[in-house]
Structures are given as structure tokens and as C-alpha cells.
Amino acid sequence: MSRFLEHADWLHHPSVQAVLAAIEQDGDEARVVGGAVRNSLLGEPVGDVDIATTALPQTVMARAKAAGLKPVPTGIDHGTITIVSGGLPYEVTTLREDVETFGRQAKVHFGRDWTKDALRRDFTLNALYAGRDGRIHDPLGGLEDCLARRIRFIGNPEQRIREDYLRILRFFRIHASYGRGALDAAGLAACTSLRLGLTQLSGERVGAEMKRLVLAPLASACLQAMQEAGILPVILGGVSRPGRFAAFRAFSDIVPGVQDPALGLAALAGFVEEDGERLAQRLRLSNAERDRMVQGLAGERRVAALGNRLSSRLKEMIFLYGKDALVSGVLLHTASERWPVERTTALLAEILACSEPKFPVSGSDLIALGIKPGPDIGTYLKKLETIWIADGLKMDRSELLVCLSHVMSGE
Structure with a gap:
């Protein structure tokens, strides 16, 4: 029985339909693929809408122009065209299949076989396609995994990882974002076995995945698994404390700052201010992200030094360092000390209610x-x-x- 996407308003948006209609000519097909389909099935917010097609890149360019859309050859050598429709960008990629596989530089050629295109992808729940009418196409049986929130590699996990070692981090990040239950045993074993391959990746790619991971709902459990598998030391180059991170995340529904990925990384792998500098360099973080980590770790040190005297010196600390730094310091310190949520919440409320002192002389x-x-x-x-x-x-x-x-x- 065919299954259709339900409540996928984005699919029927005129800008999406215009792109699909422009491409689907002379026997070519175009389908939405990956995250948008997955998220719709899981009732999660849909961000980017990516499209796969049997049409060749130059044909996609020509048809988009003829339809009054704006094509941009963002990755035309790899089969990817960005089409701007209704002011929104949509990545359109021609179906591909591997000819030779050697890491991210695999030699591919364009094709028309949806199953072979699916076999190049990472996880079964990401190899789902939806046509213009919302009909789901499932060449690899990923629909069942998706609905069960199982994160499984397509085919042989080790082979998928060797094609791109970033898939190790994606395995944990996608499970932390969408998974349920235990990590897939075969996938975890492959990630553990091949973890040293992560050293081949750029800091930018690792940093981008880690920033998304620390914000995911199941981040604490996945980071603990990564620690036990010996993966965190490889990517962070030092000691990590998943337990402290879990205590930090306990405040995620109370304090907006907990949703700052930089502060999450500081909670996971920061001990002193120098760790903020080191992590920022290793993960190629921005100067602003580096400063937030350093500020938070410095705040933690000051809060620890004051101890029970903090309440009596709140105004002084706020005047000298600002509320943001003090809140960050309290969160990191109480995560280390495992203070009860109630105690920390009361202290944070006291800080936020305190008026910011202004030096009266100019x-x-x-x-x-x-x-x-x-x-x-x-x-x-x-x-x-x-x-x-x-x-x-x-x-x-x-x-x-x-x-x-x-x-x-x-x-």
C-alpha cells in the first residue's frame, strides 16, 4: 500500500511545487529527499528542502530559467544546482551512483536509478523520497526505521564510514536528534572501530557537527556513549565530562543560555579558561563562540571562589562582569557540583532580578x-x-x- 506524507504543508507551497514542476518534463522525475521527508514523518520541524532528480544538471539549469526561476550552479560538477523560487533556495541534485569509492572523493556518474542513488546515502531513514503528490518512495526499506526512530547505516556500516568519517559524528548527532532507545549495535561498533579516522577531518566539519549535537534532545546519552567508545578524546583532544554536561542540560527548560552550543561545549570539555581557547582553535569556532566559552569558564572559577558569599556580592559581580557571565559561571559551577535544580534556579532568579549597578561618577x-x-x-x-x-x-x-x-x- 502506498503511503503519503500527511500535514506536509511545505510540499504544497507554491515555491516547492514550481521547482518540481519545472524539472519534471520529458520523462524526468523530481522528488524531495532526506531530512524534509524524515522530519515530516516524525512530526519534527522541516528546514531545508532538498530535491533529487533524474534530469542532468545542465537540463535542470535550462528548465529552471525557462520557468522564470533563478538557477545557481553552486555544485554543478557534483550534480547540484540551487534553484531560487519564491525567494527561497532549493538544492537540486541529479541522481548519482558510485563507480569507484575512495572516501569523500568517490568517483561517481549521474544516473536514473533511484535505488543506486539511495545506496550512496548514510542512514536508512535519510533515504526516503517524496513525489509532488506526497507519495513516499522507499527503495531501501527505511520507512520502518524512520517511524521507529532507529538510526541504521545503509548496508555495511564500516563501508559507509570509510566513505566519509564525519558519518561517525552524524550517527550520534542524528540519534540524539531523532532517535529512540539504544544506539544501533552494529553502527556503534563500526564507529568505535574506525574512530581514529576522525583525525582526517577538518576542524570546521567536526565543530559544526558537535555544535548541533550538544543541542539535541538526547545529547547527554549520546555523548556518554561517545566517551565510552573513545570517540570524544579523539575529537576534543582532552578529557571530557559527559556527566557534567548532563547536569548542565538539566537547566535547558529554565535558562535560555543552556541552548548556547559554545557553553555546552565548555560544560562538556572545559576546566579552565585556556580550555575555551583550545577548543575554539581545535573546532574552528568563531571568536564570539570562543569568548562565550572563556567567559563562562572564568565565571565558573569566580563563583567557585566565592562559594556561599556569592549572594552577598551579586551586585559587585554583576557590575564587574555582567549578568551573562555570572549566569554562565553559575550554570557551569553548579553542574560540576551537582547542585539540586531548585537551589540553582533560586540563585539564577536572584541574579536576574538584581538591578545592574551603575557607577555614579563620570x-x-x-x-x-x-x-x-x-x-x-x-x-x-x-x-x-x-x-x-x-x-x-x-x-x-x-x-x-x-x-x-x-x-x-x-x-
């Missing part, structure tokens, strides 16, 4: 008192700020200016 105040503009202004302000902090951030502008004469005299 350079213009000092100039108005006759101090000439220059480096002395900054020096005096810094000394007054030190006095203000030592007093518990209580002194107002007039009281601080009274202290100025003592500051200027060096008392």
Missing part, C-alpha cells in the same frame, strides 16, 4: 571640579570605583566626590 563630574582632561581622570575614576566597590556599591555621587580630595592627595 569623567565630566571631575572636569566640572576643575581637573584637567587627561590620564589623571581615568586614574581617579578607577580609585573611586575601588572605594565604591569596597563599600558595597552603596555610596552615591556626592559621597564619592567627597572622597576625591583624599584620592588626589594619595591618602
Whole structure:
């Protein structure tokens, strides 16, 4: 019995239908493939819509232009054209089959066989196709796996991995995102056996997968499995703490910052600020991501040093480092110490409710008192700020200016 996608509004969107209609001429077929089909079947949000077709790349280009769409040859040598329809981009790739297999540089040629195209893909639930009418085409029996949320390699797991070692990380990331139950035993064994192949990958590719993995619903369990399989040390180059990461993720429904992948990586593999620098370099993260990791790990160190005195010095810490850094530090520290969620939630609420202190004296105040503009202004302000902090951030502008004469005299 044929099965059709249900509630797949995206498939009937005019921009998608326009692309499919433009390609399907003279006996050629076009079908949506992979993630969009998988996610629709699982009731998950659909992002990119990728299309596979029997039409050759140049034919796709010509037909898109003739239909008033915009084709862009983003990967034409590999059979991929991006078609812009209704302002949205759709990747269209000609069916392919392997001629020779040697890693990511496998020699392929274009074909018209949907089964051979499916055999080149990674997991059975990603080898599902849907036609314009929503009819599902399942050449490899992946539909049952998809509905059961089983993540299984297509064919021989080791062969699939040797074609692209990134599939090791994708195995765990896709299970963490969509899976249910235990990891597929054959897939896990192959990933464990071939884990050193991960050293051949670029930091950018590994980093991109890890950032997606740490945000996935089953990330904690999958990271623990990766640790036990010896995979995390290979990709992160140091000691990892999946248990701390799990404690960190316990706050994911309470604190938005837990959904920051950089902070998740810091929770997983960061001990001190230097680890943030190291991880950012190893995974080719952005400067902003590096700074968030370093900021969080520095905050953790400060929170640990203050201990039970933190509540009494909240305003000082917020003034010096900002609320974001303090919240990150509390999350990482309490994950390490395994504080009860209730205790941490109360502390975070206290931080977020605290008004951000503002130093009441400015350079213009000092100039108005006759101090000439220059480096002395900054020096005096810094000394007054030190006095203000030592007093518990209580002194107002007039009281601080009274202290100025003592500051200027060096008392």
C-alpha cells in the first residue's frame, strides 16, 4: 500500500511545487529527499528542502530559467544546482551512483536509478523520497526505521564510514536528534572501530557537527556513549565530562543560555579558561563562540571562589562582569557540583532580578571640579570605583566626590 506524507504543508507551497514542476518534463522525475521527508514523518520541524532528480544538471539549469526561476550552479560538477523560487533556495541534485569509492572523493556518474542513488546515502531513514503528490518512495526499506526512530547505516556500516568519517559524528548527532532507545549495535561498533579516522577531518566539519549535537534532545546519552567508545578524546583532544554536561542540560527548560552550543561545549570539555581557547582553535569556532566559552569558564572559577558569599556580592559581580557571565559561571559551577535544580534556579532568579549597578561618577563630574582632561581622570575614576566597590556599591555621587580630595592627595 502506498503511503503519503500527511500535514506536509511545505510540499504544497507554491515555491516547492514550481521547482518540481519545472524539472519534471520529458520523462524526468523530481522528488524531495532526506531530512524534509524524515522530519515530516516524525512530526519534527522541516528546514531545508532538498530535491533529487533524474534530469542532468545542465537540463535542470535550462528548465529552471525557462520557468522564470533563478538557477545557481553552486555544485554543478557534483550534480547540484540551487534553484531560487519564491525567494527561497532549493538544492537540486541529479541522481548519482558510485563507480569507484575512495572516501569523500568517490568517483561517481549521474544516473536514473533511484535505488543506486539511495545506496550512496548514510542512514536508512535519510533515504526516503517524496513525489509532488506526497507519495513516499522507499527503495531501501527505511520507512520502518524512520517511524521507529532507529538510526541504521545503509548496508555495511564500516563501508559507509570509510566513505566519509564525519558519518561517525552524524550517527550520534542524528540519534540524539531523532532517535529512540539504544544506539544501533552494529553502527556503534563500526564507529568505535574506525574512530581514529576522525583525525582526517577538518576542524570546521567536526565543530559544526558537535555544535548541533550538544543541542539535541538526547545529547547527554549520546555523548556518554561517545566517551565510552573513545570517540570524544579523539575529537576534543582532552578529557571530557559527559556527566557534567548532563547536569548542565538539566537547566535547558529554565535558562535560555543552556541552548548556547559554545557553553555546552565548555560544560562538556572545559576546566579552565585556556580550555575555551583550545577548543575554539581545535573546532574552528568563531571568536564570539570562543569568548562565550572563556567567559563562562572564568565565571565558573569566580563563583567557585566565592562559594556561599556569592549572594552577598551579586551586585559587585554583576557590575564587574555582567549578568551573562555570572549566569554562565553559575550554570557551569553548579553542574560540576551537582547542585539540586531548585537551589540553582533560586540563585539564577536572584541574579536576574538584581538591578545592574551603575557607577555614579563620570569623567565630566571631575572636569566640572576643575581637573584637567587627561590620564589623571581615568586614574581617579578607577580609585573611586575601588572605594565604591569596597563599600558595597552603596555610596552615591556626592559621597564619592567627597572622597576625591583624599584620592588626589594619595591618602
